Amino acid sequence: MSGKPRLTYLNGRGRMEPVRWLLAAAGVEFEEVFLQTKEQYDKLIKDGVLLFQQVPLVEIDGMKMVQTRAILSYIAGKYNLYGKDLKERALIDMYVEGISDLMQIILMLPFSPPDAKEKNLDSLKEKATNRYFPVFEKVLKQHGQDFLVGNKFSWADVQLIEAILAVEEKIPAVLSGFPQLQAFKTKMSNMPTIKKFLQPGSPRKPPPDDHYVETVLKVFKR
């Protein structure tokens, strides 16, 4: 037992990617177990390892943690990425929850039926440019600081850079109306731990492809 957190999920982004980002940003090395077959997954369930019979699963500090938000909150709390007090925490939570709603659209994209794909992409563009990005553009402009909350690097910054890059993969010019976010993107990408995560060979997973979608449907088939 190495003492490093151990992540169990498919070999792809899905619901585990924000956890990979946060651990990497915090400079924490981790191990990964990849589910490739339904049998592996069924065995995990049978062994009683998954509290609600679902992954992501993160084994950390003696706990078998499930539920992405619970996992992320714990990591943020442990590595001081959750603000200095209750009110900063509240702000981080609001931002992170909003970004999570945006990421949910991206999460579902590969699984949309072909005739809905374009509509969903339009919805992504609309939400990103009219609902979510303007909020963070304004926040950064108003306080003029490098980080979203409390002039200090936090979970909110990690979540935002992840979201920006994910949306840009689908809509390359999405930041064109957002100069503050462009600068934010550059700054975050150059932070040593994040820079390392963005390099080839890191635990960062590629965008979902057909093979990934196939594996998801196969492993989670009921």
Add this chain to the structure above:
Amino acid sequence: DGSLLFQQVPMVEIDGMKMVQTRAIANYIAAKYNLYGKDLKERALIDMYVEGMFDLNELFMYYEIQPADKKEQHFANMMDKATNRYFPVFEKALKDHGQDFLVGNQFSRADVQLLEIILMAEEFKPGILAKFPLLQSFKARISNIPTIKKFLQPGSQRKQPVREEDVPKVIAIFY
């Protein structure tokens, strides 16, 4: 007026903040009023339980807006998840430690949320706790906590289940 950070409700004005996002709001209230465990690990356990309950709550929440031809299947699925995925977890937690509350032998938001979800489930299916004796006694015990007892009485701010006839109104506001 720019009052809604992401153009959505719920919105709670508290301690000079205009808070949105249900989880952010609930997290703040829980921490402020010491209903979030005594340390990071208790918090982690509470968060896991509460997130599971949120998932079940979502199934309940979306039942009324299902199209007629999907309602029966949705109902079967939510009852199955309640009795086979979620309730067994909390029954076992109570059985394993034998304490009155879910986490850390202390009243927390996990207990509040569990009672709420139990009562909601019973509104859909009255006998749903039949196989869960510890959840039955949990329900009785938590319902008798003075603040909760008061909330369960008529005239409190607790809201009624959404009625089918109100659904079009909801849709008109938000969609």
